[in-house]
Amino acid sequence: MPPTKPIWSIRRICLISIIGFVSLLSIISISILSQQYINSYNTLAASHIQYWANTLADESQDYLINSERQALNDNLSVAEKIPNLNYLHIYQRNKQTENVELFYSYKRNERRSAIAEKSNNYAHLSVPRFKEKYVEYMQAIKVGEQVIGYVYLQSNTEHIALLSDKLLITSTVLIVIIIIIAIFIALQLERYISAPFLTLINTIQIASRQKNFKQQCQTMPYREADMLGRNINILFTRMEKHIAQLDAAEQQSIEHSHELEDKINKRTAALKESNQDLLSTLEKLHQFQGQLVESEKMASLGDMVAGVAHEVNTPIGLGVTASTLLADRLEDIKTDFENKTLKSSQLKKFLNEGSENVAIIYRNLNRAADLISSFKKVAVDQSSEEVRTFKVKELLSEVLLTLRPQLHCLPYAIAIDCPDNLTIASKPGPINQILINLIMNSVIHGFENRESGQISITVMPLSNQLNILFKDDGHGVDESIKNKVFEPFTTTKRGEGGSGLGLHLVYNLVTQALGGTIVLNSELGKGVSVEINFPIN
Incomplete structure (x- = not known):
């Protein structure tokens, strides 16, 4: 739902516009005038302090030249005549050391605390500097081009602050009076503008309540409102015609609605039959999918059976060959023994060959036993989901x-x-099937038409979960099927023997049998990464 724009009344617009404009103009004008007035006072104070500094420099020049400190203290009376003076310092430059020393000081009130010497501040005080409550100035005392001393003055500016406060109060009162006058003018203007619109609103409300659009709006006192009234009258006329058309259309719609009800009833019955057929078909599809998943499991187990049978066939064949050879040699020894032609060299050779054949038979039978034991564990795990x-x-x-x-x-x-001593309590069957499907999926799809490939399986415990990270550097997964690789019947080998149930089986085993999560990340040409997490004890 789009946000609604705020609706403003004419009164609000008039008040805000007029009061805002008048207030802003008044504040700017009074602020400018006040600032100019304060600046003029500051300029006057600066000129006064410069004037008295010049006067003091002229009067003290002879005393500084002759180093008559006491005479200056006795005869200098100008300081008491300077208005608003706080402090006066006169400094003398030593001709020999070129150091500036305090020669004379004055403060208006003896209770005032003394201030620090300003002999090093001439560069900053060569022009009047205004502080919060005073202005200070420092001027060089020269004889020709030679500086023989400095005069420092500090004058009180509190009278300027008082004038500023009075000016601020006067300005605030003037602004309030101007705003009150502006409010009065805005209300009168709003009343004059909104009166015709109120008349039009009342006419429209009466017409809407009574549903009588035959009445007309009266003539308005100014052009814009009168044009609006005329357009409302035209609208009333058109609405009267439109209502008549709606009544006729309503009668037709009632007739059409009866016809539609009959059609809807017939189509509803047909849809119920179709829906029942679809539900039946869907149920069969789910059964067929379950059978396919089980077939995929059994096909995987069948491939292992064939592979293990082929692998076991080699050690058993070697054992049979060695046992046959041993039987032949034993028969020869027996014949020679019965004929009393047995030689010690023959017996020694038979014992050596017999030991070798027995060792061969033992090694191959042990290898076959290990293969069958491993296959038995895997087969039992794949057909069982018990926790061990x-x-x-x-x-x-x-x-x-x-x-x-x-x-x-x-x-x-x-x-x-994987850590060598990592022991867990979980369901080995689903884990076995998950790893077999992921490895064969990489071999069949990821490394297709490639002469090399690398698969890495990293296992680590994380809190109460087991994390399995499976990676390969194969072709990767195309973006078109990346988001649906775990869905049933999704395969890139359609028509080439691929059922599309391998990763779907993996997903079901992780999420349902192990109660975990699986995430697949892949970029085309950069391999695939599958991260599996499931709870363990």
Whole structure:
């Protein structure tokens, strides 16, 4: 809703305009006159103090030349004749040391405290200086071009301050009188201007209350108001015609409304049927989406099964080969033993080869057992969301071991930064699936058509939460899908086998299974960063 502009009355405009203008003009005029008056007094005071300084310089010149201090004290009577004088100092310049010394001092009232010497202030007091309550001046006493001393005068300016106060009071009284006169003139002018408008307002109010627009406004005393009255009369005439048209249109609208009610009732019934069909379709879509998410989980588990089977096949094959070779050698030894042709060198060779074969069988069976144990943990975790206590570093190692068949032939590096002794109580299954999906998403999408790539996984505890920061330096995410990467069926591999459920599954696991938050940041060509936070014990 736009802000409404303030509506001002004619009285307010007249009062503010006239009073403001008159007050401003009065204040400016009286201020200028007062300032000029005070400046003239200051100028007069300055000229007086300069005059008396010249007089004192002339009278004391001979005494300074002859250094007659006592004679100056006895004969100098001009100081008592100077009006408003506070202090008088006469200084003598020593011819030998060039120092300025106090030669004579005078103060009007003996109860006044003495003031500091001003012998060093000639540069600042060579022109009259006005302070709050006094003016001071200092003049050189010269004989030809040689300065033999200085005379310092300080005069009282309180009479000027009293005159200024009186002038201020007089100016305030004059301004108040002028404002009162301006208010009276503004009210009279407003009454003359607003009277015709009040008449027009009353006419309009009566017409609106009675809904009778046949009456006319009377002639107004001045042109603007009369033009407004004529236009109001034209408006009344047009409104009378418009009301008649509205009555006819209202009758037609009633007829149309009945027709519309019938159409609305029919369309409402059709919409109810369509809405029911849509609800049914939406329910099926949600079921289908849930099935797809579960299929995605099982497909991920199936890929791991195939990879682990391939990885386990190698150590088991080597164990079978070594055991077969050991059986063949054992059969040869048995035959030679029965035929009594067994030699000590043959037995020694058999024992050495047997030890090597047993060691080979043992190593490969242990490797297969480790792979199957790791796969068993991952499979159990992925199919369960129970809370258990585990070491995060071991969980990450198991995930990488599970993905080794898919990653060992790819030129991509994965760096893990996690404290070795970080133990938490949480749900390892969702964490396992989240990491697998993020790594495979970077491999499939981020490093597509690239010969190198770097993935970093940083894990650290923050208060009562676990922070997982997953980064890669791949292609990044395009801005067109950046804000909807966690939505279902969002993929850049449409028609190429991409289901668009990988990151949607990650989002659901973080927010629902772990009760945490996930934030994705990416710039095209600068990789992707995924930050995950969820509560832990």
